[in-house]
Amino acid sequence: MKRRRERIDRGIKVRSEDIFALCSWREMLYLAFPRLLPIVGLILLSFVLSIYWQKVLLSVSVFALLAISWDILAQTGMISLGQALFFGMGAYLAGIMNHTWGLSPFITIPVATVSGGLFCTLLLLPVLRLRGIYFSMVTLILPLMLVRIVEATKIFGGTEGLSGLGALPSRWVELYTVILALLAALFGLRRLMGSDFGLVLKGINDNDRSVMSAGINIYWFKAQALFIAGSVGAFAGAYMTHVYMFVGMPVFALDYSILPIAAAVVGGTGTLAGPMLGAFILVPLSEILRGLGGLRIVFYGLFLVVFTVALPEGIFHYIARKYHQFERWVEVDT
Amino acid sequence: MSSSPILKVSDLSKQFGGVRAVNHVDFKLTKGELLGLIGPNGSGKTTIVNLITGFVKPTAGEVYYKDRKITGWAPYKVVRLGVARTFQMVRPFYQLPAFKNMIIPLYSPRVKGLAGGKYGDRDAVALDLLEEVGFERDSFVAYKPASVLPQGYLKRLELAKAIALQPDLLILDELFSGLSLAEVASIVPIIEKLRMEGKTIIMIEHRLKELFRIADRIIVLNFGEKIADGKASEVMESEEVKKAYLGTEAG
Known part of the structure; x- marks a missing residue:
C-alpha cells in the first residue's frame, strides 16, 4: 500500500465557478473576499500607519506598479530586465514638463504616463523580433545607456538633475493617487489579461508560431503590451518625480529593474496580483532590515534564496491553491 | 485547366x-x-x-x-x-480548455473581416467548429484542458484552428x-x-x-x-x- 496526496477543489469553488450558480451570501463572500481584500486593506492601512510607514507604503505601491508592469511583459513572453527604462522615462518626462513649462503635476503625470509608454515602445520597437535573453539584454542596457547620455551631454540638469519641482497638494492626495492607480492597474489589467486580447498575448508567450499562423501580427500585439507595461512604469516614475520634487540620474538605477523582478518571483508570476503581493513583502522587509546596516543585503538575499527554494511557484499561487482546494491522503495500491 | x-x-x-x-x-x-x-x-x-x-x-x-x-x-x-496551415508538432495551450484554444484563430483579422467587421460570440463559434471536427457536443471533451486530451483530439483541435480561419x-x-x-x-x-x-x-x-x-x-x-x-x-x-x-x- 502506498499513499498519495491528492488535491481536490473545494465544493464552494465548484459551485461558484459560474455566476448563475451563486445562491448564498457565503458563496458571494467566497468570490468577493480576495477582491475586496486589497481594496479595503490599502484604505485601512493608509489610516493606521505612521507618517514614516505611509512613505513606505507609497514606495511599496510604486514598486508594485513596476512589478505589475514587468508581469504584463513576462506574460507576453518578453522578459524585461529594464523596468528602470519605463520608470526613468516617465520620471524625466514629468520633470522636464514641470521644469520648463511649469505645468502642474495633474497634467504632467497623465501626459508623462502616455508619452512615456509611447517613447519606450518606440525605443524597443526595433528589438521586438528578439526573443528570450536577447530581448532582456537590450532592456538591461537601454536605461544604463540613457543615464550616460544625460551625464555626458549635461541635458536636463546633467548630473545635478532637476530640483525644486512641483509637489502634489497634500500628503493624502499623494498617497491616494498611488493607491488608486495601483488598484486600477491591478483590477483593470487582470481583467484585460483574462479577455480574448489577453489570451492572444499569452498565446504569443506559449507558441508564437501558432499565433502567427492564425493571421495575427504578433509584433503589433507585442507593441501594444509594451505600451501598456511602459505606461504603467512611466506613471510610477512621473509620480515619484513629484513626490521627491526632484528628478535625476538615480531614476535609471538598477534597483528599479531588479526589485520588481524579485517581487514577481517571490509573489508568483503570471497573475499580476502575485507580483504586487511580492512588492508588499519585499519592500517593507528591506525597510525593517535597514537597522542592520551592511548586513541588510545579506539577510535580504538569504530571504530571497529561501523563498525561491521553498516556494518556487510564488506565495500568491500557494495561497490561491489553499483557498480553492483541500488536500488529503489517499491509499493507492501498486 | x-x-x-x-x-x-x-x-x-x-x-x-x-x-x-x-x-x-x-x-x-x-x-x-x-x-x-x-x-x-x-x-x-x-x-x-x-x-x-x-x-x-x-x-x-x-x-x-x-x-x-x-x-x-x-x-x-x-x-x-x-492560406491556413497546421503544424506537424501540435503545441496547443495546454492549460486552457479545448474551446478556449480556438479563440486565437477566431480573434484573427481575417475572421473579423469575413464576418463583416464583427467578431460575434467567439465561444459559441468555437464549440460549433469543434463539433465539426469530432468533439462530441454532448460530452465534455471540448471543455477539458488540452493537457488531458489524447493525441487524436489534439490533432483535430489543430485542424479546427485552421478551419476557423475559413x-x-x-x-x-x-x-x-x-x-x-x-x-x-x-x-x-x-x-x-x-x-x-x-x-x-x-x-x-x-x-x-x-x-x-x-x-x-x-x-x-x-x-x-x-x-x-x-x-x-x-x-x-x-x-x-x-x-x-x-x-x-x-x-
Whole structure:
C-alpha cells in the first residue's frame, strides 16, 4: 500500500465557478473576499500607519506598479530586465514638463504616463523580433545607456538633475493617487489579461508560431503590451518625480529593474496580483532590515534564496491553491 | 485547366547553409484539388510549406497565390489572403480548455473581416467548429484542458484552428502522424467534407495508404527536388520513386 496526496477543489469553488450558480451570501463572500481584500486593506492601512510607514507604503505601491508592469511583459513572453527604462522615462518626462513649462503635476503625470509608454515602445520597437535573453539584454542596457547620455551631454540638469519641482497638494492626495492607480492597474489589467486580447498575448508567450499562423501580427500585439507595461512604469516614475520634487540620474538605477523582478518571483508570476503581493513583502522587509546596516543585503538575499527554494511557484499561487482546494491522503495500491 | 491556378510555385529554392532543402521546385494547384506531398524524411516537404506560408524566406523562386506574388510575405499576411496551415508538432495551450484554444484563430483579422467587421460570440463559434471536427457536443471533451486530451483530439483541435480561419487553401502538415487507424478513419470524412465545400488542400503525409485514397494528385520529393508528379498509381510506378523509398526503408 502506498499513499498519495491528492488535491481536490473545494465544493464552494465548484459551485461558484459560474455566476448563475451563486445562491448564498457565503458563496458571494467566497468570490468577493480576495477582491475586496486589497481594496479595503490599502484604505485601512493608509489610516493606521505612521507618517514614516505611509512613505513606505507609497514606495511599496510604486514598486508594485513596476512589478505589475514587468508581469504584463513576462506574460507576453518578453522578459524585461529594464523596468528602470519605463520608470526613468516617465520620471524625466514629468520633470522636464514641470521644469520648463511649469505645468502642474495633474497634467504632467497623465501626459508623462502616455508619452512615456509611447517613447519606450518606440525605443524597443526595433528589438521586438528578439526573443528570450536577447530581448532582456537590450532592456538591461537601454536605461544604463540613457543615464550616460544625460551625464555626458549635461541635458536636463546633467548630473545635478532637476530640483525644486512641483509637489502634489497634500500628503493624502499623494498617497491616494498611488493607491488608486495601483488598484486600477491591478483590477483593470487582470481583467484585460483574462479577455480574448489577453489570451492572444499569452498565446504569443506559449507558441508564437501558432499565433502567427492564425493571421495575427504578433509584433503589433507585442507593441501594444509594451505600451501598456511602459505606461504603467512611466506613471510610477512621473509620480515619484513629484513626490521627491526632484528628478535625476538615480531614476535609471538598477534597483528599479531588479526589485520588481524579485517581487514577481517571490509573489508568483503570471497573475499580476502575485507580483504586487511580492512588492508588499519585499519592500517593507528591506525597510525593517535597514537597522542592520551592511548586513541588510545579506539577510535580504538569504530571504530571497529561501523563498525561491521553498516556494518556487510564488506565495500568491500557494495561497490561491489553499483557498480553492483541500488536500488529503489517499491509499493507492501498486 | 481553364481557370488560373490558385497556387503557383515556380523555381522555388531554399538553402540552409550548405544544404539545399528545396531545389528548383515547380508546381501549380487548381481550385478544389487535393494534393499529396510525399517523400522520405528530410526531403523538404515541410520546408516547402514554410516557404509558401512565409515562415521561411526562399533563396530563389516565387510563390503566387491567386495570381498575386506572395514570396517572402510575413505569415500573418499570407493567412489574411486565405492560406491556413497546421503544424506537424501540435503545441496547443495546454492549460486552457479545448474551446478556449480556438479563440486565437477566431480573434484573427481575417475572421473579423469575413464576418463583416464583427467578431460575434467567439465561444459559441468555437464549440460549433469543434463539433465539426469530432468533439462530441454532448460530452465534455471540448471543455477539458488540452493537457488531458489524447493525441487524436489534439490533432483535430489543430485542424479546427485552421478551419476557423475559413481558408481557401488548407495545408495539413502530417495530420495523421501518431494516430491510430481508427482515429485516421474518423478524420478522413472531415477532410472529404472540406473538399466538397470547394477548399483546396495540400497534405503532407507519411501514411501513404490513407493519403492515396483521397488525394487527386501526388508530388514526390527527394533531397529537395520534385521527382514525380501525377496520379497516385502512376507516381508509384516511377523507378525513381521506388528507389527513393526503398533506399531509405531498406536502410
